[in-house]
Amino acid sequence: MIVQDVVEEIIEKMNWANPDYGMSVDSILRKVTNVRDDLIRNYGPAQRQADAVVTQLDLLNGKSQYPLPCPPGNVVDVDVKGLWRGMYGGFLPCDCQDNWVQPLTYNTGTVTDDTPSVGDIPDCWFRMPYRQFDEHYNGPYYYFLSGTIGLVPKPCQDVPGGLKIFHVPVLGPLTKENLNGPTGFDPNFDMVLVFGVLKDVLTGAQAQEYVVKYQQWVLDYQRASNGFERFTVDLRW
Structure with a gap:
């Protein structure tokens, strides 16, 4: 369904419930946008990951915070290049004078006589x-602060392209200019947008009818987009 189809379905069903119920197309589009964004944010992990894009930044020596390309809630994964977990079990601040003594360091692959054999460091990516x-977590992690993404530990060297931020693109609000385009939601479940708006704008028995339909469609959407296998293997012994 395109956006125009969703709007027409809503108007048609609203007129069935109450012919005198008037609502502008702009108002309907705002409500469709709210329902869509809420569904993707709360119930669509698979869609979020499938639609994700990647922003790649350079890691800079001593710099722990980097610009965030999207709202924090849109980030689905963060990977860094050259972060090596050493032989020690504990975690200490990175010592740039001796990158291999500390348990967690960034390294661009420069090999010296004192460098342990730890594989191909330049091609090693670590999922943060x-x-x-x-403060109770003893290891590397990322965090958000004032529109930036922070890394612990901070890089000890420059690593070109060493930070990948996988995130969901920010969907803009639907307007009349989008009527002939897609909704931004899973096209197999666009009717859930229709029912999501109707359950909010109608009252009484009509509203309850669409609440039930909305909940069933959301349940089906969750089953289809939860990112996990939906089948089990029973062991027979």
Whole structure:
């Protein structure tokens, strides 16, 4: 369905419920936008990851914070290049004078006589976990602060293209200029946008009818987009 189809479905069903119920197209589009963004944010992990784009930045020596290309809630994964987990179990601040003594360091692959054999460091990517100032976590992580993304530990060397931020593009609000385009939602489940608007604008028995339909479509959408296998194997013994 294109946006025009969604709007027409809403108007048609609203007129069935109440022929005198008037609502402008602009108002309907605002409500469709709100329902779409809420569904993707709360129920669509697979769609979020499938639609993700990547922003790649250079890691800079001693710099822990980098510009965030999107709202924090749109980030789905953060990878850094050259972060090496050393032989020690603990975590200490990175010592740029001796990158191989500390348990966690960034390294661009420069090999010296004292460098342990740890594989191909330049091609090694590390998936950073998310922690928001978690002082009890003993390891590397990323956090958000005032429109930036921060890294712990901070880089000890310049690593060109060493930071990848995978994120969902920011979808703009739907307007009349978008009527002939896609909604931005999973095209297999665009009817959930229709029911999501109707359950909010109607009242009484009509509203309850669309609440039930909306909940069923959301459940189907979750099953299709939760990112996990939906099948099990029963062991027979």
